[in-house]
Every structure is written in C-alpha cells, then in structure tokens.
Amino acid sequence: MTRLWGVRPRWRTDVLGDFFCPGCGGDRNYRRQHGRRWLRLLGTPVLPLGPVIGSVQCTSCHGRYGVESLEQPTCVRLGGMLRDAQYTIALALLAAGGTAHRAARDAACAAVRDAGFEDCGEAQVLAALAALSGLGGELYDAHGMAGGLAVELHAVLEPLTPHLAHQGRERLLLQGASIALADGRYLPQEREALAAVGRCLDLPQTRVGALLEAATRTPYQ
Numbered sequence: 001m002t003r004l005w006g007v008r009p010r011w012r013t014d015v016l017g018d019f020f021c022p023g024c025g026g027d028r029n030y031r032r033q034h035g036r037r038w039l040r041l042l043g044t045p046v047l048p049l050g051p052v053i054g055s056v057q058c059t060s061c062h063g064r065y066g067v068e069s070l071e072q073p074t075c076v077r078l079g080g081m082l083r084d085a086q087y088t089i090a091l092a093l094l095a096a097g098g099t100a101h102r103a104a105r106d107a108a109c110a111a112v113r114d115a116g117f118e119d120c121g122e123a124q125v126l127a128a129l130a131a132l133s134g135l136g137g138e139l140y141d142a143h144g145m146a147g148g149l150a151v152e153l154h155a156v157l158e159p160l161t162p163h164l165a166h167q168g169r170e171r172l173l174l175q176g177a178s179i180a181l182a183d184g185r186y187l188p189q190e191r192e193a194l195a196a197v198g199r200c201l202d203l204p205q206t207r208v209g210a211l212l213e214a215a216t217r218t219p220y221q
C-alpha cells in the first residue's frame with residue numbers, strides 16, 4: 001500500500017560494471033548510481049530534498065552498497081592476480097637459485113602450470129626469465145635482487161595481499177620455498193628472494209623464518 005507521504009530517493013545510473021557483490025557473494029553486474037531524496041505524495045515525487053551518497057546496486061539481488069564495495073576484486077580478477085603471483089614467485093626463485101639444476105627447473109615449471117598456465121613449458125619459463133633480465137640487466141648481482149625483479153614482485157604481490165587470508169599468503173611463500181629446496185638447501189639468494197616475497201605478502205619476518213625452516217623438514221604438498 002502506498003503511504004500518503006514519504007521520502008524516497010530517485011536514482012540515476014552513472015556507470016555499469018561487474019563487481020563482487022557482498023550480498024549474494026559472487027561476481028555480479030552492478031549499477032553505480034547517484035541520487036536525490038524526494039518528498040513524495042502518494043508515491044509521486046513532489047519536492048526535491050538533499051542529494052544522497054552515491055551507491056552501487058547489484059542487478060541480481062538489488063542490494064545497495066557503498067561505492068567502496070568496488071574495491072573488492074571480483075573472483076575472476078582475484079584468480080588472475082593469484083595466478084600472476086604464483087608465476088612471478090616461481091620466476092623469482094628460479095632466478096635466485098639458478099637454472100642449472102633440472103629439479104629446480106621442473107619445480108618452477110610445475111608451480112607455473114599449477115597456477116593455471118597449463119601450456120607453459122620450460123622453454124616459455126626460461127624465455128620469461130631472459131625477458132626479465134633484459135629489462136633490468138642481471139636479476140641478481142653482488143648486492144642481491146636487482147631492481148627489475150624486485151619491482152615485479154612488489155607490483156604483483158602487494159595489490160593481492162590485502163585480499164588473501166593468512167593461510168593463502170603463507171601458501172604462496174611455501175610454494176616459493178619448494179622451488180628453492182628442489183635442488184638442495186636454501187642458497188643465500190634464495191633466502192633473500194623468499195624474504196622479499198614474505199615482505200610483499202606482509203608476513204612477519206619471524207613467521208617467514210619459521211615457515212622456511214619447517215619447509216626443509218616437510219616436503220611441500
């Protein structure tokens with residue numbers, strides 16, 4: 001039943017897109033809208049009142065959320081970020097340990113395929129490493145990890161970190177550790193690379209140390 005008097009906003013759509021809907025918990029389409037409150041008589045707007053804060057409406061559940069809900073990546077986007085993270089960590093650890101050992105190359109390629117790059121073989125992984133070195137000279141020099149690789153790790157991991165639970169971040173670190181351990185004990189450069197991964201993933205330094213020690217006793221599954 002329509003009430004005699006009421007105040008309800010009237011919305012105008014600014015932009016359409018897809019987002020992770022906090023209401024229905026999945027990737028959905030949204031309308032980003034701004035609006036103005038109207039005094040209504042029998043449902044008909046008669047007098048404009050103030051503007052309302054812009055909001056986002058899910059086209060599936062019609063729930064309305066603050067525009068900050070657009071900051072949460074969609075499942076598709078998150079999956080892509082995670083894939084890129086696994087790939088970059090594999091490259092960083094292979095670069096740190098060197099490509100001379102077959103076991104390390106195999107472990108890095110397995111991690112890359114595991115991430116979802118199923119057609120990516122050893123040739124592609126080595127070509128990607130060569131391309132990274134081409135950007136910033138040697139990947140490792142006397143001073144440790146060189147700029148190009150460190151920048152790449154930051155660029156890929158830092159946007160992902162706030163969206164991953166603790167276990168997810170630790171898992172990424174342990175995947176890196178398994179590549180480092182494939183050809184024997186940690187080399188100083190591998191430890192350094194793993195420490196850099198831990199920092200980008202916002203894991204406490206002591207936790208990184210404990211996880212790396214534990215990884216030497218328990219083979220990565």
Ligand SMILES: [Zn+2]
Pocket residue numbers: 021022023024025028058059060061062063
């Ligand atoms: Zn929804």
